[in-house]
Amino acid sequence: MAVTWRSVLASGREQLGPARTHEAKWLVERASGLDGTDLLMHLDDCVASRHLAYFDQMLARRKSGEPLQYVLGRWAFRGLDLLVDPRVLIPRPETEVVAGLAIAALCDWPNDARRALDLGTGSGAIGLSLAAEVPGAQVWMTDRSSEALAVARANLAGLGGRAATRVALLESDWFSAVPADLVQSFSVIVSNPPYVHDTASLPEEVVGWEPASALFAGPDGTDALRHLIATAPGWLVAGGTLVLELSPEQGPSMAALALGAGYHDVRIESDLTGRSRALVARRPA
Template sequence: MPNASTDNRVTWTILELVRWTTDYFRDNGLDSARSEAEILLAHALGVRRIDLYLNHDKPLGPDERAVFKNLIRRRLSGEPVAYLTGTKEFWSLELAVNPAVLIPRPETECLVEAVLPFLETETGVAKRVLDMGTGSGAIIIALAHECPGHRYFAMDRSMDALVTARRNARTHGLEARIDWFCGNWDAALAPQRARFDLIVSNPPYIRSAEIDELQPEVRDHEPRPALDGSPDGLAGLRHIIEMAHCHLNDGGVLALEMGYDQATALQTIADAVGQYTPPRIIKDYSGLDRVAVMTRNA
């Protein structure tokens, strides 16, 4: 918003602020300038984005302008829009997000899509589903929302992440359908006792050296442990593949999100373990390898 010293205007309408902020964001290198301007202004006013245009000629009061100006300042400092508004849509479900959890990405919906046919197959027996490293709870909540007849479990090593995930489940009336526990990968699972029909995970898979090359809003604001997959990016994926078969029933499914260039390495790891069918690689909406699905041998 223009400084008072350079602009003597007392009032700004909603549409004028959307247009000015769009130009300001674009001039500062933000790719989604218009949508971000609308999202932040709607958040500042506590309305829906469509309401901005239904009330486009409404002037903003001083307090409203101050709130919006603060959001603009924070966005230009690199804070992600989702953290500024505290929400992110995933699978058409609005989820609370904060710096304790990774912001859900559209490509992770490909993981949900990949396993839904397995859950939708009628067997007459409820399947047991585990989400390892649940973060905001996006994956497990989407699955429980679509297929409520199964038993769901979610774990994360971060208690703050679990608090956020449970809040999201509660918002959508799903908290009672999901059991939550804190632990690092399989450390909280009893050996040879915890048996599941499906294990899903979106583990950290970015190479350590590549973290500093990410966009500042990701590199400087999202939780690094949820991004850093070790020097080769495979530590989390490797660990899960090597241990998951111990906790899957015969014919159980393991589904993992991975980096676009990790399919060959992941297949090599799975082959070395020798407990799974050859992984099926699924591409994301951009045509990049993104999800691996494998079945535990009977």
């Protein structure tokens, strides 16, 4: 009997089980190169053996516990379709909110002052969103991991167009390799740094696959946050904004730290589920 996309989909659903039945459609879409109504129109087409082999390989990887996003090799973030693999953290929905806060802050500046820095860029999710969504934005994106930067570079190539010409990538331990002539010149500094405490027990799908250097940051998870709050004022222009992703329980102490460090307009913002997820603070004008 001929193998059709309908039968492949049914087999995928059965093998992945009830909790992941919806994922079979993602895998079929990836293997077939068809999505939405296109897939519906071709469900009864015969499946070429190379497409079936690709589907089977992805299904086996998913059944072994590899995150769906790495199996697919791509993931959506705001308007972007990003390459993702185990060299980078999988971009999360709460980070879309953090990127939105940075975008709003950058838009408050005139076009020629829209200079932003995304620290620990990983896949490039935040920095590339700034470049794509803020007219005239000049964006520097840094990461300590050369492997992560290779992924960010590929995603920058995917961005293309004029926005891509206004993006620079730097291998850097936070600010260390940012050119000295950019001191006190950024109108927005944004980061989703590692903020999980070292002894946290995370799901196997996270800790077994995503880079540890993207997750863990000291005994209470605030090592990177504290460093960025302390050092960002030296790189922000007067009135510039720092936006940091954090976990909900870190909000009050990091807000207090920012106030103590002299920031103004310090606030904690929530994600779409109402959980505190970002510190926003301004360097005094």
